[in-house]
Amino acid sequence: MNVIVGIPSYNNADTIGYVVKQAAEGLKKYFNGGVIVNADGGSKDGTRNVVLNTRVPESVEVQSFVYKWPIPGKGSAMKELMEFAREKGADALVFVDSDLRSITPEWIYKLAKPIEEGYDFVAPHYIRYKYDGTITNNIAYPMTASLYGKNIRQPIGGDFGVSAKLFDVYLDNEEVWKTNVARFGVDIFLTTTALAEGFKVTQTALGLKIHDPKDPAASLGPMFNQVVGTLFMLMKKYEEKWRSVRKIDEVPLWGNAVGGEPEPVKVTLELLKIRAKELFVQNEMVLKRALSEETFEGVKKALKTFDFDDVLWSHVLFDGAVAYREGVLSEAEPLVSLYFAKTADFVEKTGGMSTLEAEELIRERAKVFLEEKDYLLERW
Numbered sequence: 528m529n530v531i532v533g534i535p536s537y538n539n540a541d542t543i544g545y546v547v548k549q550a551a552e553g554l555k556k557y558f559n560g561g562v563i564v565n566a567d568g569g570s571k572d573g574t575r576n577v578v579l580n581t582r583v584p585e586s587v588e589v590q591s592f593v594y595k596w597p598i599p600g601k602g603s604a605m606k607e608l609m610e611f612a613r614e615k616g617a618d619a620l621v622f623v624d625s626d627l628r629s630i631t632p633e634w635i636y637k638l639a640k641p642i643e644e645g646y647d648f649v650a651p652h653y654i655r656y657k658y659d660g661t662i663t664n665n666i667a668y669p670m671t672a673s674l675y676g677k678n679i680r681q682p683i684g685g686d687f688g689v690s691a692k693l694f695d696v697y698l699d700n701e702e703v704w705k706t707n708v709a710r711f712g713v714d715i716f717l718t719t720t721a722l723a724e725g726f727k728v729t730q731t732a733l734g735l736k737i738h739d740p741k742d743p744a745a746s747l748g749p750m751f752n753q754v755v756g757t758l759f760m761l762m763k764k765y766e767e768k769w770r771s772v773r774k775i776d777e778v779p780l781w782g783n784a785v786g787g788e789p790e791p792v793k794v795t796l797e798l799l800k801i802r803a804k805e806l807f808v809q810n811e812m813v814l815k816r817a818l819s820e821e822t823f824e825g826v827k828k829a830l831k832t833f834d835f836d837d838v839l840w841s842h843v844l845f846d847g848a849v850a851y852r853e854g855v856l857s858e859a860e861p862l863v864s865l866y867f868a869k870t871a872d873f874v875e876k877t878g879g880m881s882t883l884e885a886e887e888l889i890r891e892r893a894k895v896f897l898e899e900k901d902y903l904l905e906r907w
């Protein structure tokens with residue numbers, strides 16, 4: 528099988544050499560070599576030099592380019608990585624992030640091999656610290672599971688295996704690449720499209736994910752807007768696909784589960800609360816129009832106590848999707864204060880819990896979203 532590893536980057540000189548090295552070992556060991564290609568967003572820290580100067584086995588070729596698509600973002604890099612892989616006639620493209628510290632050669636095998644076995648999309652499955660991936664845990668996971676009915680735990684993990692068949696599907700409509708899909712919306716776009724278009728999807732057990740984590744209130748606002756905006760956009764597009772889904776199917780986990788204890792990730796609880804309150808006040812007018820009366824009253828209360836239950840949270844996202852569909856919201860951004868508040872609630876509730884116990888709460892959340900789906904259908 529002809530495998531290409533694609534790595535998007537923007538100022539990742541400190542970490543990308545390790546990723547290239549591990550990917551190269553994986554290609555050599557499991558696929559008799561292959562191509563690693565880096566799509567960079569114009570890094571100023573010598574990222575591309577690091578890529579091109581990393582020593583790799585002879586059977587592996589390394590390339591690097593600056594993508595041309597005019598929107599700066601991870602999605603633009605991934606778009607051009609797919610174009611590259613399509614041109615080269617690859618059977619599979621494996622995406623891996625350039626800030627990974629826990630990647631091993633086996634990751635390449637685990638992301639590519641299922642494609643040889645007939646899967647078209649391989650989603651990652653990892654062990655992450657309870658405070659890493661707050662957009663995944665609060666939004667992408669429960670929304671994807673409850674809407675599309677597939678229990679994919681990491682729909683926006685970033686490390687994916689994609690079959691050649693899917694390149695054409697993803698690249699088919701150029702317009703979509705002018706939206707937030709060109710930025711951090713790309714991951715939810717890839718996963719949702721594979722599910723909604725009925726492709727064969729699996730998860731693959733990668734073990735620990737250790738990367739450069741972000742403190743939510745300090746740096747996840749724009750990412751929230753891009754991911755949730757894309758999710759809402761796709762809800763409009765795929766209305767007919769999610770409407771009738773009333774259960775969540777398990778998705779097979781390929782390979783043996785790998786254990787490990789994740790490194791703690793720091794979350795500044797006080798900053799979450801302060802930003803939640805500030806941003807709520809700034810967006811109160813539009814939120815009053817976007818949310819149902821009941822939801823609006825509920826969140827006002829939740830912002831005082833930071834007790835933000837999953838039923839209320841599902842209604843916030845469902846109301847948001849409806850408001851987006853109706854044009855009341857043109858972006859997801861006004862909702863960011865509520866994501867911060869919900870994250871504060873989660874940090875407080877799970878303070879004394881192990882990662883596994885917190886994981887249980889997150890899995891329950893998807894079920895709550897499914898139970899509340901009638902609420903969405905009534906308002907849609």
Ligand SMILES: Nc1nc2c(ncn2[C@@H]2O[C@H](COP(=O)(O)OP(=O)(O)OP(=O)(O)O)[C@@H](O)[C@H]2O)c(=O)[nH]1
Nearest residue numbers: 535536537567568599600601604624625626740741
């Ligand atoms: N080319 C390009 N790559 C980007 C850009 N932004 C992020 N990336 C790459 O996309 C990958 C993921 O970005 P991160 O910033 O680590 O985001 P993340 O891990 O998905 O999100 P967190 O879980 O919040 O840390 C990394 O390989 C980045 O280098 C960009 O603007 N251009």
Ligand SMILES: [Mg+2]
Nearest residue numbers: 624626738739
């Ligand atoms: Mg990262």
